[in-house]
Amino acid sequence: DGGITQSPKYLFRKEGQNVTLSCEQNLNHDAMYWYRQDPGQGLRLIYYSQIVNDFQKGDIAEGYSVSREKKESFPLTVTSAQKNPTAFYLCASSQGVTSIDEQYFGPGTRLTVT
Amino acid sequence: QKEVEQDPGPLSVPEGAIVSLNCTYSNSAFQYFMWYRQYSRKGPELLMYTYSSGNKEDGRFTAQVDKSSKYISLFIRDSQPSDSATYLCAMTTNQAGTALIFGKGTTLSVSS
Numbered sequence: 001d002g003g004i005t006q007s008p009k010y011l012f013r014k015e016g017q018n019v020t021l022s023c024e025q026n027l028n029h030d031a032m033y034w035y036r037q038d039p040g041q042g043l044r045l046i047y048y049s050q051i052v053n054d055f056q057k058g059d060i061a062e063g064y065s066v067s068r069e070k071k072e073s074f075p076l077t078v079t080s081a082q083k084n085p086t087a088f089y090l091c092a093s094s095q096g097v098t099s100i101d102e103q104y105f106g107p108g109t110r111l112t113v114t
Numbered sequence: 115q116k117e118v119e120q121d122p123g124p125l126s127v128p129e130g131a132i133v134s135l136n137c138t139y140s141n142s143a144f145q146y147f148m149w150y151r152q153y154s155r156k157g158p159e160l161l162m163y164t165y166s167s168g169n170k171e172d173g174r175f176t177a178q179v180d181k182s183s184k185y186i187s188l189f190i191r192d193s194q195p196s197d198s199a200t201y202l203c204a205m206t207t208n209q210a211g212t213a214l215i216f217g218k219g220t221t222l223s224v225s226s
Contacts, residue, residue, distance in 0.1 A: 004157075040122055042202060042218035043158070058213060090157050099206040099214045100146045105157030 003027065004106035006091050011111045013085075021076045021109045023091035032074035033092040033103060036060060043090065049074055050097040078111065085113045117141055120203055120217030129226045133190040137203035137217045140184065144205040144215075147179050149188045152200045152219065161201070162188065193224045 004025045013019045025032065031050050035043040045058030049068040063082025068074055074093075078085045089109045094101035120137045127133055135149075146165055150158035162177040164170045164186075170177045176189040186205070190197055203217040 040218055042118075042120070043216040045213050048213065092157070098208055099212050100208045102160050102163070103214065105159065107157050108155070110155075 004091060004093055004104055006089075006106035006109050008109060009107065011109055013111070013113050015113055016080045017113075018080060019078050019085075019111065019113075021078065021089055021091075021111070023074045023076065023106060025072055025074075025091075025093045025104075025106075027093055027095070027104065028071070029093035029095050029104070030071070031094045031097045031101070032068065033094075034058075034064070034066065034074070034076045035090045035092065037088040037090055037108075046076065078113075085111060087111060118203065118205060118215050118217045121220055122218050124221040124223060126223045126225065127193055129193060129195060129224055131193050131224070133193050133197070133222060133224075135188040135190075135201050135203075135220050135222070137186050137205075138184055139186075139205060141207070142181070142184065143207040143209070144184075146206050146208055147177070147186050148204040148214070149175075149177055150202045150204060150216075152202060154199070158202055190222075193222075195224050195226045198223050 007022045033048040034046040047066045049055035065077045091106045092103040094103045118139045149162040151161045152158040164177045167179045167181045174191045178187040200219040200221045202219040204214050206214045
């Protein structure tokens with residue numbers, strides 16, 4: 001089956017710890033994205049990557065870091081500098097690299113930091 | 115003023131009702147408009163996609179864009195309990211370096 005996998009589904013961390021969220025796609029898509037979804041806030045773009053070894057900041061990149069060493073993988077690290085990290089994190093990919101290309105979303109990771 | 119405004123609801127309707135979901139926007143350069151559907155605890159999936167003004171129909175779903183009023187709508191006819199989900203509008207200018215801008219989403223509940 002082709003698609004996007006995110007793991008784990010639920011993640012719990014103590015404040016002050018860095019945590020890395022996994023995102024893998026086997027759709028052979030060029031572009032990948034990370035969004036954060038909070039209740040009543042919609043989707044906000046954290047980082048996106050249009051090609052391997054390149055990525056750009058989205059609207060809320062502070063406190064997050066990413067890497068794109070392989071086309072199929074785009075892990076997101078939530079650092080201790082992120083002031084309010086508890087949220088639902090969604091990874092997406094698209095075949096093209098423009099904003100009109102359909103984005104396919106993973107099932108999400110719900111991160112809780114206490 | 116936020117770029118995209120969407121009433122979060124919740125909106126509750128009986129099965130068979132016609133549902134109207136709406137978004138307004140402020141950037142007149144937006145040309146591409148999308149509706150994503152998100153079931154609880156899942157990722158969103160693309161439902162409808164329109165370019166510029168006009169209507170687009172797909173089965174029970176109709177997407178409408180009124181660029182003069184900066185207003186887009188999604189109509190669902192003969193609503194079903196399986197339509198219960200959060201509906202997110204999204205739009206973009208498609209200019210280089212721009213991203214897809216999402217509304218906050220409207221939560222719809224269809225009761226049988």
